[in-house]
Amino acid sequence: MDQQTEKKDGLKIVREFKAPKTLVFDAFASPEAFGEWWGPAGSNLSVERFDFRTGGSTHYKMEGNGHVMWGLFQYKNIQRADLLEFINSFADAEGNIITSPFPMDFPLEIFNKITLEENDGITTLTIQGHPINATPAQEETYFSIMDNMHQGFNGTFDQLDAYLAKVQG
Template sequence: MEEQTEKKAGLKIVREFKAPKTLVFDAFASPDAFAQWWGPAGSRLTVESFDFKPGGKTHYKMDGNGHVMWGLFQYKNIQRADLLEFINSFADADGNIITSPFPMDFPLEVLNKITLEENEGITTLTIQGRPINATPAQEDTYFSIMDSMQQGFGGTFDQLEAYLEKSQAQ
């Protein structure tokens, strides 16, 4: 029973940043900012298209360690400085959703919800993710690599923290 509860809850990461929540939100809302911190540590991100609005899409390329991967965000709900909901997928160079470039049966779509709360200049970012429109096998794969996803987002959020520090120092 406990395992089922964990599966339904999906991925949840909470991270604090010493920055106003408008600055944290804007790091997602600007293609130039987004390119400076999103993605695996050590990769270079190129934004191919950026339409930051409900129903809009962002298509990006990540280069790192001799590999090229493409990603796609499909924005569902955006409430300035408070909430961002999007579907994240692997994509091809044309922005079409594709299977994972890794040898696993990973879901084609992952719904992510990011909330931001600020208290005395500290912004708490909470991201929750879960597969949608996935087969049971794809869901099992997703939940089997939760630790790896925690580490991946940890590296990405380390880059966000460095971006925010640099932005506030200017």
């Protein structure tokens, strides 16, 4: 995909899991499950607040490699087992949206849409994301690190795959 197409469409990752879509969805829907797999590989995640409903939010802390980062999900639309739409942001310890902890002008808010489709016990998860309320410079930063975001999400989804395998026994 060329950079223009990537810029127009934003992030898009499609991943298959050997699990029913209700189980994949439920991995997002409880603080215990979410805490086991979300985030960069090698980080420990603790959930500070978890209100999984349209209009609710989740505030979490990630620790790894000597760094502490906070994140915030603001849920915009939840349709059990089919759809999850949320805005993801970096946050402080109180849950306020803050700038990226990395030395770059990254957007404050990223809109993410996750859809789930099941066929013969295999669930296809599609995540699409793009900046909202961002300056042109912030958008440029977002699109310039697309490869890193793909790598990060693939590591996170590897952890989801391991979690799903564990809970299915």
